[in-house]
Amino acid sequence: MASYDWIACARDAYLKDAEDFLRARALIPSGESVASLLEKWPFHIRTSCKQDAPEGFSRQWYGAMGASNILTNIIDQFSRDYVVAALRPFFVAPHSFSGVILDFGCGAAAISLNWQWSFAPRARLLLADVENLPREFVRHEIAQHPKCLAEIHDVSLDNVPDRSVDVMLCIDVLEHLSNPSEVFMLLHRKLRSGGLLFIQAPWGGHPEHVETALQDWESNGGGKLLELDYNCGSRMNDSIAVSGIYLKKLVD
Numbered sequence: 001m002a003s004y005d006w007i008a009c010a011r012d013a014y015l016k017d018a019e020d021f022l023r024a025r026a027l028i029p030s031g032e033s034v035a036s037l038l039e040k041w042p043f044h045i046r047t048s049c050k051q052d053a054p055e056g057f058s059r060q061w062y063g064a065m066g067a068s069n070i071l072t073n074i075i076d077q078f079s080r081d082y083v084v085a086a087l088r089p090f091f092v093a094p095h096s097f098s099g100v101i102l103d104f105g106c107g108a109a110a111i112s113l114n115w116q117w118s119f120a121p122r123a124r125l126l127l128a129d130v131e132n133l134p135r136e137f138v139r140h141e142i143a144q145h146p147k148c149l150a151e152i153h154d155v156s157l158d159n160v161p162d163r164s165v166d167v168m169l170c171i172d173v174l175e176h177l178s179n180p181s182e183v184f185m186l187l188h189r190k191l192r193s194g195g196l197l198f199i200q201a202p203w204g205g206h207p208e209h210v211e212t213a214l215q216d217w218e219s220n221g222g223g224k225l226l227e228l229d230y231n232c233g234s235r236m237n238d239s240i241a242v243s244g245i246y247l248k249k250l251v252d
Helices: 003-024 034-039 041-048 054-060 063-079 081-090 110-119 133-143 180-190 213-219 222-229
Strands: 100-104 124-128 149-153 165-171 191-201 230-235 242-248
Touching: 003 034, 003 063, 003 081, 003 110, 003 133, 034 041, 034 063, 041 054, 041 063, 063 081, 063 110, 063 133, 081 110, 081 191, 100 110, 100 180, 110 124, 110 133, 110 165, 133 149, 165 180, 180 191, 180 213, 180 222, 213 222, 222 230, 222 242
Parallel strands: 100 124, 100 165, 124 149, 165 191
Antiparallel strands: 191 242, 230 242
16 A cells, blocks of 8 residues: 555544544534634644743643644644655564554654554554643553554653663654753663664744754754764655654664
8 A cells, every 4th residue: 555545544544533532522512523623723822832831732732622632633643744654664564563662742643553553563652742632542542452562651751661662753742842852862762772763853933842942952962962873864854954764873
């Protein structure tokens, strides 16, 4: 199946799961549609995302705001066809990969969960994010696929041993943090030598992004660590400075 066909099938099925999840909790009012909830997401950003403290925004995602975010995040994740294209060469038939995959800042885990179900059913998938309604939805989806091993983890990664992760995804996460360098150093410890890192950080340009994130990345060691301890195998999105597939050097 071509990547665009897989994306379309997985997106539509996952959106249907999300709609069923939200309607069962009366979070899509009678007469409302998925499209109307998607249209409300910019309103939630304008009214609830504080420009001086955008990091706390995701912890408010419950109720109508959480419902709108789940649907928006699913559409957003599946719009990154270049991420799917980047993953595909590493998970080919007979889909026997049995290592550890960490999706840090997974949101609704639209790509990582669907990817595991389709192409890495033997993998152990770790999903890390803050507690909110999207995380409840992810728990619900994990429960629907008991044959696949997926786990919810806190963003501290306290229960993830150092150098235990084989493949790490950190897509559109670091730009939302005031301390991206510190967080990337944590991720670096969890990824084994020779492990794969799929990373993207489009600094600035959005109300949910922390204005000082790029300065922290360049001044406090995150950017330098990526430059010195990783080899860039290929780019994912040429319009974004930090966007590529990296191989962690044998530095442990």
